[in-house]
Amino acid sequence: MSIKCGIVGAAGFAGVELIRVALRHPEFELVAVTSNELAGTPVAKEYPGFTGATDLVFAKHDDPAIDECDLVFLAVPHTAAMAMAPKIVNRGGVVVDISADFRLKDPAVYEQWYKVPHTQTELLKRAAFGLPELFPDDLARAAQERAQGKGALVGCAGCYPTATSLAAAPAVRMGLVADNAPVVVDAISGVTGAGKKATARTHFCFADENLEAYGVATHRHTPEIEQILGIPGRLVFTPHLAPLNRGLLSTVNLPLAADATRDAQEIIEQYKRYYQDSTFVTVLDKGVMPKTSSVVGTNCAHIGLAVNERVGMLIAVGAIDNLGKGAADQAVQCANIVWGLPENLGLDTVAVPV
Amino acid sequence: MSIKCGIVGAAGFAGVELIRVALRHPEFELVAVTSNELAGTPVAKEYPGFTGATDLVFAKHDDPAIDECDLVFLAVPHTAAMAMAPKIVNRGGVVVDISADFRLKDPAVYEQWYKVPHTQTELLKRAAFGLPELFPDDLARAAQERAQGKGALVGCAGCYPTATSLAAAPAVRMGLVADNAPVVVDAISGVTGAGKKATARTHFCFADENLEAYGVATHRHTPEIEQILGIPGRLVFTPHLAPLNRGLLSTVNLPLAADATRDAQEIIEQYKRYYQDSTFVTVLDKGVMPKTSSVVGTNCAHIGLAVNERVGMLIAVGAIDNLGKGAADQAVQCANIVWGLPENLGLDTVAVPV
């Protein structure tokens, strides 16, 4: 099998990680990478780590080669993805979108947080939610549609929602979490999460040796996490920036239901069963907490669990690579599933150890 | 005035920051610095930034010069401080302790969290709590005792409790916070917080490019924060480690009381009034969040505030230098107060800007 694939918006950090993974993928033939800003520039000039590995040159987004692709990854800003996806799906192609355009099921919620109307509400209904461990049926349906020649669309989960939901969803779904109580999530991301654009915020000298919170009470991943976990209006989400390139750690504070166990070991065992068939999610043993360095460059997520018995709170900590499981690698995992391939095809599972 | 002072446990990170500040202090005469491990080593050999600035040599903890000091900073591990403090106070000296031995008012709580009995319960009663912005009366009493020749003892607040409480206390004390609901604190520290000992955890290659939580549900600053804020059994505290040297950020999630305002601007104004006479605490304007880099090397704390109206949660974020306001600089601030000096004497308030 050879899947012709293209990446639109390939020059950003998630986009270029998609290039790296796509080039290694045994079933992908990467035929087009686009960037309006860098059109005409070889990938290896902008990112010299690709020297000798590819002769691909960034093209404009409207590169005709995209029209020939079986699979198109969209790594463009929100609203741009919404504008591009219909054409591809309508011709029977598969879109795996890592923008925010096809994540929120309710267009009104999208409009409320993104301050623009959703213009593709019909297509939105077809979108599979790209977080395979939690929404396998969505992706199974997309796979079926693809097989039937109808095209398919996956709206991949964001980076914070991925780490947070993998850590929290088993407890919520198994009924361990109190109804109505607030869920507090404090998360930390490396600077790749702030994007490739050179700004004061991404300047080495301002990011280095600094910690800060941002988007407090306003971050757009809030409604996405609430949607995934089914906790509307209950999330307090604060992201933080720390001086590292890749890595995202989400600390989720889940108030335990009155009748739920306070035994961390028991909860850990429940989690392990929950993820027992998962290739990429590891639930750590009691007393062990995840390190983001353990998952950098991979599609893996590590989850640590502890119980604060005094307060009756489950603390679930999830670690991912924000560009890996939080973006590019998860997008490839979704594409693998849509094509019926092993979900780990072409994906690393071992981080560079130091 | 010349205050003869000594630092016991001066070779650790808080200790050596005390050396730096004490050497610059116009009223301190630093006569003794001790380290059992490095006894005989010049300070400038172990920390070459002091080359040319001091000829002091680390002595053993039982250095007789300590007995001559008017002021002794204890920067030793807990239990060691408890063993050393009585002799000094009993001879009319002043002890400013940055260990945990004289922070917790209830010896039973100390024993529960530190797993050793408190052997100086009488002296503990005399201890002033060293967090001047929140407990000015304690320090005023200590100042009086010193003036009366009775000696004095200050048990300085820990690093996480300082940042957390400065951010949270005004809201709690002004009645904005709901009774009985959990308070979730997620905090991040630079690696100096993990101490000078060379371990796998403090190895550059394991700390660099990594984020992790530690001490989850078990960190010993938990009861201290609960004591300061008066929220026994309600705190969920998770500290995290990030790859920077100095800097501590505490994100405090305070559930607002039913009748409390949801207007962030109003709360910010209340905070500004609360700290209007404070030299070191700055409440930032609406929409601005603190950066730890803004306070590194100083005794300052910056506080940012936001309200999550959907959930009814106040998010208060405090930034300090864990070795500055979180340890050495705050200890000097306390000493200044005990001697009736301007509280900022000898202390920096402007961070190195980049």
Added chain:
Amino acid sequence: MSIKCGIVGAAGFAGVELIRVALRHPEFELVAVTSNELAGTPVAKEYPGFTGATDLVFAKHDDPAIDECDLVFLAVPHTAAMAMAPKIVNRGGVVVDISADFRLKDPAVYEQWYKVPHTQTELLKRAAFGLPELFPDDLARAAQERAQGKGALVGCAGCYPTATSLAAAPAVRMGLVADNAPVVVDAISGVTGAGKKATARTHFCFADENLEAYGVATHRHTPEIEQILGIPGRLVFTPHLAPLNRGLLSTVNLPLAADATRDAQEIIEQYKRYYQDSTFVTVLDKGVMPKTSSVVGTNCAHIGLAVNERVGMLIAVGAIDNLGKGAADQAVQCANIVWGLPENLGLDTVAVPV
């Protein structure tokens, strides 16, 4: 004494370090800070570490307050300094310039390396070279001119020239170095050396976890170092960028003259005598090499020396803070000297230890 001073180009990294030092200086009254780009912005908004410490607001470069200043620091790009200096000096003011405009004594060399003509060749003749340890007479003359009401101009040494020359000059001047042989200098700088502008090169994610050489065989500090050391056409200078904020290390390879000693200890003793009256330069003992962290935030330079006896090469390593001794702090040292003040007034000599 109160010296009214202004900083033109105060928003860049050297400029803002000048603000920090000027605010602490007991004899300076800082009345004007300019930045065409940030005119109207409070210093403390752009650099929140100044919150509470100053109400100064950036003005345009042509701020009339500059005309009232006794002392003006120019921290603007080359050619801009050349355009501004004459007016100030002509009215009897003192200019301390940290651009490259008044460093090179030969206008033809300036034109060759900077690709623009030097338009102030008369004023250039008056310029004192701002590297006090090596050119004390220059500054003494400037001090005299100022005292006579003639105004004065100091062209401060660049960052690489300062570290390199402090490490190399004693050997060269004492005749230890072979004539005619090449002198190879490889130096490393933190990212503040690349300036405040947000670019791909200063983006955290490209600078972090990376090492690279730049300006190879073309860096403009080459003729300046050759001028200082009196080694025209003999310097091979390669600067490198490493992932830290501040700090500059210069490794200078000096071929020893045939009749020069190969005994490192003897050379070290000669260096110590050379710098025996220097407040800021420390020659380290045999076997000890300097760390840039030991001098960050200060005007100090640390120098380490070793001899490769097999090849007959003296390796002299100099460490400075590129924004301290390499820019702002040295400028203040020069100003102190021009006013007959203690050269270390207002300057730190102890780095924050960790």
Added chain:
Amino acid sequence: MSIKCGIVGAAGFAGVELIRVALRHPEFELVAVTSNELAGTPVAKEYPGFTGATDLVFAKHDDPAIDECDLVFLAVPHTAAMAMAPKIVNRGGVVVDISADFRLKDPAVYEQWYKVPHTQTELLKRAAFGLPELFPDDLARAAQERAQGKGALVGCAGCYPTATSLAAAPAVRMGLVADNAPVVVDAISGVTGAGKKATARTHFCFADENLEAYGVATHRHTPEIEQILGIPGRLVFTPHLAPLNRGLLSTVNLPLAADATRDAQEIIEQYKRYYQDSTFVTVLDKGVMPKTSSVVGTNCAHIGLAVNERVGMLIAVGAIDNLGKGAADQAVQCANIVWGLPENLGLDTVAVPV
């Protein structure tokens, strides 16, 4: 083909990188990993990035499974490798040693720099030098010996020698470099180069935000580089430490012969021809200098070239991953060659882009 392989000294940084690569290698079956210190500890416990990827447990160095291996990587300290290698080679096994024991051809030179006698001088004669791009014949001979059932021994080049020699050897071998003149090499390494042991030097808080030179005039890679390049007694080598994990940059200053071209473009073209068949070495275009981040996690080397025409010096800059091409990956490349496999089998050539 399935090559049973073992790694002795697998818990250090080079050793664990060998584990990572060996696990991905399509022809290797990794059956034994040893560490006397961590014997009994699962690899995934010490390095959690391997969680889910391997159940291997560190065994003692004398693990009998090593005796069954076709291929043994020795990642132990010098002298230990010398003690272990004979037994393996004598039974017909292949040893790829990344210690220093089999690099220096002259036992007297070994003894001079390592201060211990070489006890395996016969075996030393058989050792192939493991730097395939420069010594292909050595490895071809080793491959033949292996095929004949005689066992084989490869002594891999060190990290600094690899980067330095790949950058310098073409110029030297093509006669561009002056005889008798000194060759100055200044190199910079990330902290993984300082090893896994937790020391003051590898402590995050001392390595972070610091630059320093070390081993000045004494580093043991000096004679190795001189041997490779054939420049006995002419090398001045100074390594430096910078705050990053992986990455090594070597700046080599080569005095050009009187009759050699000064045209950088011409030299670059000669270099490109020299490495035209090389999978892993890339010679960059004129004006481009290598970044270590471009080769991290790979077996690649990037080389940049410039000429200082005024002095007649070729500056050749080589970038590698000190644990990749500088250690583990190069060892696997050597093993591939010894087995007649494609030299890049199992090795990455594209770095994680950010």
